[in-house]
Amino acid sequence: MSKLKLATVWLDGCSGCHMSFLDMDERLIALAELVDVVYSPIVDTKVFPDEVDIALVEGAVASVDDEKKIKKIRAHSKLLVAMGDCAVAGNVPSMRNPIGPEAILDRAYIENADVQRQIPCVVVPKLLRVVRPIHEFVKVDVFLPGCPPSADTFHAALTALVTGEPLDVPALTRFGA
Amino acid sequence: MSTSVDVKTLLIDGQEVSARSGQTILEVAKENDIYIPTLCHLDGLSDVGACRLCVVEIKGNNKLFPACVTSVFEGMEVTTVTERLQKHRLTILEMLFAERNHICSVCVANGHCELQTLGQEQGLTHVRLPYRNPELPVDASHERFTLDHNRCIMCTRCVRVCAEIEGAHVWDVMGRGIDSMIISDLHEEWGKSSCTRCGKCVQVCPTGALFDKSKIGSDHPKYPDFLPNLNLMREAQ
């Protein structure tokens, strides 16, 4: 059996989900027998591959860039997994939603800045008005809540997804876990 | 005690059970160790049927009935678990999550929240409805406690415990529908209200909406089970 192609993506999240993924420790070695990591913040590939079997997406959709990325990821992935509360529910990045992006930018770059008071507008992507979970943009196949989902959750879920065994997510994790 | 007890016989999930006239389906189910999910109900308080999580089916009627406010009758056939009921319960939970701002990872009730636990128990892994993201206030004017409207699910347990058990009636509901809010006294700051600082509302609040200022992070379990005991002691007096 050829190895499955696994991608992991980091949108508007804190990287905690990726850290927890790495916390699988020696179990990663066994996992590497079953999957090839073809795209991830922890490998060097710059462009999302054309064909991915499983894509794990951390983070909410908060900018025009995130929105473009998630659509591309969906188009090129057989199975899309929303990894962690930000991807699943918006979570901490969505805490700005009631007050809007201007208020946040203002606080960070004007109010709290000592020098160079200005809101960045080149190179950095424009923020969306409302931060949303990824399933509000594209179809998501598997939801793994948790902030972050534990290494054990990752291990159980990935094992099930790779082997095709049934996966009972609520038995493993919940919002805020 | 000369009046004879009026006994009803009914079926809950195919199990024959007997009940006293006037008991609710929920009471009888509990006595017989049949689990029905609840949220606004709390043993020791009156019932208002606010959350609808406890809905059950009754044979011969196409409507759904909230078990906490529906009285039993002779020959009643109740079903507590069906696909239709599960669908409704899940939708109710999703609406509660989408209605205000629930960010479990940074909530004082994380790990001790009845909404969160029910979500997991009912198989909720994500919310299909769009989040509303309303802008809501936090009342931190009280010296010991805080009310965070972002986490309130309008179960009115706080209203009932304060009026029925503490006798202070600090809390009430203002507004209608999705705009309703819990208010203290005549919409004053909690810190300036007639609150006796007993803390009962904090203990019965199922979520992180009412919390003790001295608690942080996941260090805030609540102990609503003081209520039936307190009621028993009062009855004995």
Ligand code: SF4
């Ligand atoms: S009140 Fe409960 S469901 Fe809401 S954010 Fe807090 S822990 Fe989560």
Ligand code: SF4
């Ligand atoms: S703490 Fe105050 S508001 Fe809460 S139940 Fe007691 S008297 Fe009522």
Ligand code: SF4
């Ligand atoms: S403050 Fe707590 S107890 Fe009161 S209505 Fe809101 S959720 Fe229920």
Ligand code: FES
């Ligand atoms: S528990 Fe019956 S309606 Fe809330």
